[in-house]
Amino acid sequence: MVRLxxxxxxxxxxxxxxxxxxxxxxxxxxxxxxALILSKTGIAAKDNEPAITGATIALEEINSTLxxxxxxxxxxxxxxxxxTFIGSKIAAEKAVAxxxxxxxxxxxxxQALSTAKVLQQARIPMITPTATKPDIxxxxxxxxRACSIDxxxxxxxxxxxxxxxxxxxxVVLINMNxxxxxxxxxxxxxxxxxxxxxxxxxxxxxxxxxxFSSLVSQIKxxxxxxxxxxxxxxxxxxxxxxxxxxxxxxxxxxxxxxDDSMYEYAGDCIEGGYYTTxxxxxxxxxxxxxxxxxxxxxxxxxxxxxxxxxTYDALMLMANAIKTxxxxxxxxxxxxxxxxxxxxxxxGTISFGEAGDPMNKEIVILTFKDKTSAFVKSVGP
Numbered sequence: 353m354v355r356l357x358x359x360x361x362x363x364x365x366x367x368x369x370x371x372x373x374x375x376x377x378x379x380x381x382x383x384x385x386x387a388l389i390l391s392k393t394g395i396a397a398k399d400n401e402p403a404i405t406g407a408t409i410a411l412e413e414i415n416s417t418l419x420x421x422x423x424x425x426x427x428x429x430x431x432x433x434x435x436t437f438i439g440s441k442i443a444a445e446k447a448v449a450x451x452x453x454x455x456x457x458x459x460x461x462x463q464a465l466s467t468a469k470v471l472q473q474a475r476i477p478m479i480t481p482t483a484t485k486p487d488i489x490x491x492x493x494x495x496x497r498a499c500s501i502d503x504x505x506x507x508x509x510x511x512x513x514x515x516x517x518x519x520x521x522x523v524v525l526i527n528m529n530x531x532x533x534x535x536x537x538x539x540x541x542x543x544x545x546x547x548x549x550x551x552x553x554x555x556x557x558x559x560x561x562x563x564f565s566s567l568v569s570q571i572k573x574x575x576x577x578x579x580x581x582x583x584x585x586x587x588x589x590x591x592x593x594x595x596x597x598x599x600x601x602x603x604x605x606x607x608x609x610x611d612d613s614m615y616e617y618a619g620d621c622i623e624g625g626y627y628t629t630x631x632x633x634x635x636x637x638x639x640x641x642x643x644x645x646x647x648x649x650x651x652x653x654x655x656x657x658x659x660x661x662x663t664y665d666a667l668m669l670m671a672n673a674i675k676t677x678x679x680x681x682x683x684x685x686x687x688x689x690x691x692x693x694x695x696x697x698x699x700g701t702i703s704f705g706e707a708g709d710p711m712n713k714e715i716v717i718l719t720f721k722d723k724t725s726a727f728v729k730s731v732g733p
Contacts, residue, residue, distance in 0.1 A: 361579050380427070383427040384680050386527045386670060387447035389467055394435025395560065397583060398613075400459050404430075404482060405635050405655075406663030414671045422678065426671060433458055437466045444470035445611035449530070452476060453680045454670045457665055459659065461485035461502075467605065468495045478685040479669055481616035481628065481662040484608060485535055489708035494686050496708040498665045498699060499630045500715055502532065506539025508715045508731045509580070509628045510646035513605060517626075519577035521550050523602070525591065527558035527583040536582035544580075552576055559587055568595045578624040584609040589617025596621035612656055612725055622720045626728065629657040631699045632716045634727045639665075640700040656725065669695060669702065 388407055407428060413423045431447060433440040440463040447455050448470065455471055455478040456462045465485035471478045472492035479497075480488060484502045489495045491509040505675045512671045513519040522544055522629060527533035541551050552574040555567055568591065571579060579595070579602045592604050592614075606614075606627035633644060633656055643664050647655040655661075672695065673688035695702040702710045714732045718725040 359552075371592070376467070382424045382680075384424050384674060385452045386426055386428050386667070387430045387431050387443075387450065387451060387452045387455045388428055388457055388520055388667075389443045389447065389463075390459055391435040391463070392430065392432040394433075395586075396435035396460055396463070396584075400611075400659070402657040402659040403457070405647070405651070405662040406481070406660040407667055408644075408649065409643060409647055409660070410664040410667040410671075412539055413646075415669065418668075418671050422490070422675060424674075424680075425678065426667075428667075433463050435463070436459075437462055440464070441466040441470055443467065447471070448474040448476060451668070453674065453682055453685055454478065456663065456666045456670060457481065459483060459663075460530070461535070462530055464488050465491070468492070471495070475686070476682045477640055477673070477689055479666040479689070481666040482608065482659060483532075484630075485532055486709075490529040493690065493708070494682075496669075496689055498662050498669065498697070498702065498705060498710065499608075500713045501709055502536045502607075503539050504733060505628045505715050506536050506582075507543045508717065509605055509607065509626075510540045510543030510549070511513070511547055511729075512628075513578050513580070514544060514549045517578065517603060519549060521552050521570050521576045521578075523574055523576040523579045523639070524551055525571075525579065525581045525583070526556045526558045527587055528555065528556040530567055530583070532574075532607075532609065533582045537580065540580050540582065557587065557591075561587065562590055563729045564591045564594050565598075566592070568598055568600065571595065571602075572600050578603045578605050580605045582607040582609065585611060585613045589614045589622065592618040592625070593621045608658070611658070613724055614720065618716060620677055620723075621648070623722075625721065626717060626719050629658055629716050629718055629725075629726075630713075631661050632718060632725070632730075634728075634729050635700070635716070637696075637698060639696050643698040650713065658699070665699050665702065668697070691718055 433444040444467040468491040604625040610627040677684040677688040
């Protein structure tokens with residue numbers, strides 16, 4: 353267990369062999385090649401780490417149960433996208449050259465978009481666990497996601513700010529390097545205005561920045577009720593810490609790029625902030641409890657990261673489609689995915705619509721309290 357946590361990538365690279373040996377199928381078993389594209393290096397690497405755990409848990413279950421009757425086992429290969437748009441395209445091209453049946457990932461929207469374009473052209477199905485940009489699944493009929501989309505997420509947070517928090521004014525800050533941030537900011541802004549609120553200022557910053565004093569000083573002159581920062585934990589956390597140090601008393605809001613690691617960058621300054629996300633440990637789904645039990649058994653602690661159940665769901669969806677199609681032909685697997693209805697996932701029930709998006713999935717609102725994320729409420733379409 354200690355080795356797994358120290359080097360999860362290595363373990364995942366070897367895990368298909370381990371489970372193949374333990375299935376009782378012998379060497380006549382046929383491997384089904386699936387690629388997991390995510391960030392092992394670069395700015396997104398730490399954020400992507402929990403996806404390895406989710407894939408590990410799913411892979412063990414798939415190869416010991418789901419694939420066994422078919423005389424097959426999943427061989428999962430991790431491809432590093434270096435946390436970049438170009439790296440994601442290159443990783444997708446490698447997956448195509450490997451003749452994979454399907455691809456899981458990437459996690460970030462800008463990376464998933466470039467991957468999707470390559471895989472759509474190659475007619476290989478892809479499921480992103482957490483990339484929420486609506487345009488991703490619009491690339492084509494081979495592209496799917498396990499999560500909700502930004503248009504709904506932005507609407508939920510805007511209405512929460514206006515109606516629950518009674519906010520009348522807002523400032524919006526955008527990570528200019530991430531399409532996810534730009535899109536979510538746009539959806540929040542539109543819906544906040546429709547709910548009667550005023551956006552006093554919209555600012556932007558480079559994603560790799562660490563010093564925000566000029567930006568924060570500008571925000572302070574507006575004294576907004578809320579500041580919406582649809583970034584990731586590192587950049588958002590630094591902004592909030594520096595804003596609080598200058599005396600800004602606004603309530604900070606974010607999207608699913610936030611999680612408990614905000615405390616690492618913002619410290620206690622994040623307390624009282626709110627964010628939307630795609631899953632929470634208190635979610636009342638049977639498969640969520642199942643994955644939590646598996647996680648507890650393997651790692652000796654409770655999981656609080658949404659990337660674990662959503663990556664689990666993505667890989668289980670792909671495996672279920674292979675089983676349903678009784679084929680490793682990417683086109684037949686894609687057809688089985690598109691026909692998926694009522695799949696019992698750890699992140700909720702998944703039924704795919706025409707665009708490859710799960711229908712009627714809820715968004716969860718959390719608040720930072722006592723050094724953790726506390727459940728506020730869930731909101732359905």
